[in-house]
Amino acid sequence: MTVSFxxxxxxxxxxxxxxxxxxxxxxxxxxxxxxxxxxxxxYLGWVDWPINYDKEEFDRVKxxxxxxxxxxxxxxxxxxxxxxxxxxxxxxxxxxxxxxxIKGNTEVYFAGHNIxxxxxxxxxxxxxxxxxxINVISKSGTTTEPALAFRIFRNFMEKKYGKEEAxxxxxxxxxxxxxxxxxxxxEEGYETFVIPNDIGGRYSVLTPVGLLPMAVAGLNVDQVMxxxxxxxHKYNDPNLATNASYQYAAVRNIFYNKGKSVELFVSYExxxxxxxxxxxxxFGESEGKDEKGLFPASVNFSTDLHxxxxxxxxxxxxxxxxxxxxxxxSIERIIQEDPDNIDGLNFLTGKTMDDVNKxxxxxxxxxxxxxxxxxxxxxxxxxxxxxxxxxxxxxEKACAISGTLLGVNPFDQPGVEAYKKNMFALLGKDGFExxxxxxxxxxxxxx
Amino acid sequence: MTVSFxxxxxxxxxxxxxxxxxxxxxxxxxxxxxxxxxxxxxYLGWVDWPINYDKEEFDRVKxxxxxxxxxxxxxxxxxxxxxxxxxxxxxxxxxxxxxxxIKGNTEVYFAGHNIxxxxxxxxxxxxxxxxxxINVISKSGTTTEPALAFRIFRNFMEKKYGKEEAxxxxxxxxxxxxxxxxxxxxEEGYETFVIPNDIGGRYSVLTPVGLLPMAVAGLNVDQVMxxxxxxxHKYNDPNLATNASYQYAAVRNIFYNKGKSVELFVSYExxxxxxxxxxxxxFGESEGKDEKGLFPASVNFSTDLHxxxxxxxxxxxxxxxxxxxxxxxSIERIIQEDPDNIDGLNFLTGKTMDDVNKxxxxxxxxxxxxxxxxxxxxxxxxxxxxxxxxxxxxxEKACAISGTLLGVNPFDQPGVEAYKKNMFALLGKDGFExxxxxxxxxxxxxx
Numbered sequence: 001m002t003v004s005f006x007x008x009x010x011x012x013x014x015x016x017x018x019x020x021x022x023x024x025x026x027x028x029x030x031x032x033x034x035x036x037x038x039x040x041x042x043y044l045g046w047v048d049w050p051i052n053y054d055k056e057e058f059d060r061v062k063x064x065x066x067x068x069x070x071x072x073x074x075x076x077x078x079x080x081x082x083x084x085x086x087x088x089x090x091x092x093x094x095x096x097x098x099x100x101x102i103k104g105n106t107e108v109y110f111a112g113h114n115i116x117x118x119x120x121x122x123x124x125x126x127x128x129x130x131x132x133x134i135n136v137i138s139k140s141g142t143t144t145e146p147a148l149a150f151r152i153f154r155n156f157m158e159k160k161y162g163k164e165e166a167x168x169x170x171x172x173x174x175x176x177x178x179x180x181x182x183x184x185x186x187e188e189g190y191e192t193f194v195i196p197n198d199i200g201g202r203y204s205v206l207t208p209v210g211l212l213p214m215a216v217a218g219l220n221v222d223q224v225m226x227x228x229x230x231x232x233h234k235y236n237d238p239n240l241a242t243n244a245s246y247q248y249a250a251v252r253n254i255f256y257n258k259g260k261s262v263e264l265f266v267s268y269e270x271x272x273x274x275x276x277x278x279x280x281x282x283f284g285e286s287e288g289k290d291e292k293g294l295f296p297a298s299v300n301f302s303t304d305l306h307x308x309x310x311x312x313x314x315x316x317x318x319x320x321x322x323x324x325x326x327x328x329x330s331i332e333r334i335i336q337e338d339p340d341n342i343d344g345l346n347f348l349t350g351k352t353m354d355d356v357n358k359x360x361x362x363x364x365x366x367x368x369x370x371x372x373x374x375x376x377x378x379x380x381x382x383x384x385x386x387x388x389x390x391x392x393x394x395x396e397k398a399c400a401i402s403g404t405l406l407g408v409n410p411f412d413q414p415g416v417e418a419y420k421k422n423m424f425a426l427l428g429k430d431g432f433e434x435x436x437x438x439x440x441x442x443x444x445x446x447x
Numbered sequence: 448m449t450v451s452f453x454x455x456x457x458x459x460x461x462x463x464x465x466x467x468x469x470x471x472x473x474x475x476x477x478x479x480x481x482x483x484x485x486x487x488x489x490y491l492g493w494v495d496w497p498i499n500y501d502k503e504e505f506d507r508v509k510x511x512x513x514x515x516x517x518x519x520x521x522x523x524x525x526x527x528x529x530x531x532x533x534x535x536x537x538x539x540x541x542x543x544x545x546x547x548x549i550k551g552n553t554e555v556y557f558a559g560h561n562i563x564x565x566x567x568x569x570x571x572x573x574x575x576x577x578x579x580x581i582n583v584i585s586k587s588g589t590t591t592e593p594a595l596a597f598r599i600f601r602n603f604m605e606k607k608y609g610k611e612e613a614x615x616x617x618x619x620x621x622x623x624x625x626x627x628x629x630x631x632x633x634e635e636g637y638e639t640f641v642i643p644n645d646i647g648g649r650y651s652v653l654t655p656v657g658l659l660p661m662a663v664a665g666l667n668v669d670q671v672m673x674x675x676x677x678x679x680h681k682y683n684d685p686n687l688a689t690n691a692s693y694q695y696a697a698v699r700n701i702f703y704n705k706g707k708s709v710e711l712f713v714s715y716e717x718x719x720x721x722x723x724x725x726x727x728x729x730f731g732e733s734e735g736k737d738e739k740g741l742f743p744a745s746v747n748f749s750t751d752l753h754x755x756x757x758x759x760x761x762x763x764x765x766x767x768x769x770x771x772x773x774x775x776x777s778i779e780r781i782i783q784e785d786p787d788n789i790d791g792l793n794f795l796t797g798k799t800m801d802d803v804n805k806x807x808x809x810x811x812x813x814x815x816x817x818x819x820x821x822x823x824x825x826x827x828x829x830x831x832x833x834x835x836x837x838x839x840x841x842x843e844k845a846c847a848i849s850g851t852l853l854g855v856n857p858f859d860q861p862g863v864e865a866y867k868k869n870m871f872a873l874l875g876k877d878g879f880e881x882x883x884x885x886x887x888x889x890x891x892x893x894x
Contacts, residue, residue: 085754097569101547288760306728310863315738336598354562359873364866366889416753
């Protein structure tokens with residue numbers, strides 16, 4: 001994994017001394033994180049996780065995955081936010097593009113990440129006639145979206161299989177000791193996995209939260225953890241000059257201070273779409289507070305060069321780009337000569353599709369630099385489980401440093417409660433009577 | 448279809464006189480568009496299209512769709528940008544969530560919208576053993592992405608079916624008279640449909656570009672056009688006070704002038720994801736030029752309330768939200784009582800999922816207003832073909848007015864060429880020798 005901030009793409013937009021100028025602050029942020037003295041230090045379990053994770057539980061995750069593959073045609077993963085984005089990102093990036101349609105694969109579906117009756121009804125239809133297992137992922141067990149979906153699917157499973165057999169097909173990832181889901185799992189005897197107390201949702205992809213669905217989809221989770229461990233050692237260095245993860249954090253900070261307000265995550269493989277979504281939660285939720293933070297957005301090029309490309313080239317200069325590039329595609333196609341050459345593309349004969357994709361990327365980078373868009377490049381040699389694990393830890397570490405530099409608590413998310421409180425009040429939940437009255441007054445006088 | 452800009456969500460962030468103050472400019476923009484006197488007036492064919500479209504061709508679209516449904520298990524739609532986003536948006540919004548996995552449906556796949564060898568290889572794998580038809584959509588026939596995909600699929604079809612039968616299965620949507628694809632279609636005798644000269648890609652969803660794939664997916668394209676026609680009459684009124692489409696344009700313009708730089712498109716149904724992508728191209732490509740324009744971004748709530756929600760609630764106050772809400776869900780589920788009430792959600796017993804989704808939306812709107820985010824609300828009574836057609840025209844008209852108010856040419860996209868020029872030079876295309884030399888010098892001195 002290499003990260004480049006060379007003169008081609010970044011240094012024409014900043015002085016190299018700007019990095020030097022904040023290197024001591026980066027060192028300070030590093031120490032705050034490693035010595036647990038900064039804001040949010042109760043949520044630093046992810047830092048040493050690649051070397052400290054529970055190996056016995058990790059083996060149970062793999063065994064459970066094998067059992068699910070044997071017992072079922074499809075796994076339904078119930079979770080929202082950090083409880084689904086990590087595994088979704090991994091599966092989309094590393095599995096077959098049409099994973100659920102390929103014979104022999106254990107299909108993986110997500111639920112409990114929306115409140116759409118259409119979605120859940122359609123999901124139940126596509127599961128008809130299939131053997132199903134469930135992995136419900138929720139720290140508390142009371143988050144509305146997954147709790148509603150789990151009500152429906154628990155009922156579905158008990159009707160389909162009877163209470164006894166349903167118990168063998170429901171897997172619970174939750175708090176070690178507290179909460180509604182832990183209690184239910186104890187009573188019912190569901191197999192359980194732990195969401196560690198000191199790891200927040202957006203940092204949980206390398207725990208059973210992410211690993212069990214990945215393993216069921218057929219991904220090699222040993223290699224995911226090996227990649228994360230390699231990154232743990234690689235990005236454990238307080239020196240900005242030699243730590244690429246911290247360099248990414250520092251450059252983000254520099255462009256933010258220069259007035260950029262949006263970071264645009266760019267990839268050239270459709271399978272990376274949900275890596276961008278995972279990245280958005282990681283950075284947006286960590287930094288978007290106290291009226292601060294880069295607004296995280298994403299595009300899939302070259303697809304979106306034909307939709308958002310015009311804006312990126314010539315619209316308001318609000319942003320810089322962070323390009324995730326895969327150096328070597330594992331699948332290749334050579335472009336054939338066409339005798340008629342009607343499309344005029346015979347000059348590509350003998351090149352690979354990936355050659356063309358890479359030249360599109362390079363051409364785009366150069367065009368965007370000319371258009372005033374600074375361009376960070378993060379390159380993976382290949383896209384596989386190892387580099388996915390590496391990339392996850394690279395971003396996690398960068399996010400912690402970046403948020404600390406910004407002066408926020410990178411590990412809380414106080415703003416997520418605001419809509420829930422209103423929703424509960426509007427729905428008449430016990431204990432929200434006062435809020436309900438206030439909101440109804442507000443709506444009636446304003447409406 | 449209703450659009451609300453009431454005091455609850457917008458007017459606490461602006462004075463009502465601000466709308467009055469620009470009403471004459473809106474009228475002027477209206478006249479420039481209807482009298483074809485503004486910038487880009489060669490591309491106004493979409494304005495009268497809902498009443499002027501070629502009815503004979505429209506009938507041929509429907510016949511071709513029926514023939515494709517009869518002859519094939521799957522249709523591959525080859526196109527990029529405006530040649531795929533409209534039909535993709537319609538199919539995702541209006542068909543089954545798992546359309547391609549439901550027996551009896553004609554599967555619809557997209558290709559030629561990326562340069563990923565992985566994607567195309569996986570697509571060929573999922574098509575194995577299936578009967579296939581192709582709809583290639585390109586004005587010129589030489590745009591790299593779809594042209595490369597069409598090379599591969601034309602070859603695939605001729606190998607699978609022989610040249611003769613392949614001809615019966617390839618449908619071409621292209622320029623009326625010019626270009627490589629028109630020429631090839633003439634020589635091979637493919638059935639063709641026209642991309643009108645005076646309608647740009649991002650405005651083409653109501654032409655055969657969008658309609659043929661929609662019809663193959665089983666959508667009622669008569670109703671799509673009926674909805675567009677209704678919107679044509681509804682939004683044909685130069686008065687800001689009575690034209691909701693123009694009000695949307697005006698409010699965007701007002702918030703832009705107040706310093707907002709991002710518009711966040713929000714929906715609460717997962718199926719609307721690609722409506723947002725289509726909307727991003729429409730507005731981003733129309734307005735993102737001359738270093739101007741709102742940056743278009745999108746989220747799917749409540750899903751993304753657990754990822755981007757923190758930023759939206761408490762991050763930098765860069766944006767306003769435009770919420771697309773569906774008043775009545777066509778599919779409903781009543782929430783059942785749970786005897787144990789372990790998740791504490793029994794207070795929802797007897798309510799529908801959609802009730803909860805709507806209260807989540809209302810609670811979110813109120814929370815975001817409290818957080819300083821102005822909130823526009825666009826409501827469709829139901830989500831169906833008619834309202835989709837209506838919505839498309841609503842946005843098209845609003846975009847034309849909005850771009851005209853901004854002082855740009857809303858109908859060109861000069862910036863899209865920049866990456867192509869570099870890409871062709873880097874790939875060694877004839878005629879780009881000078882650019883190639885320049886780029887290579889630049890890369891060698893800087894790299």
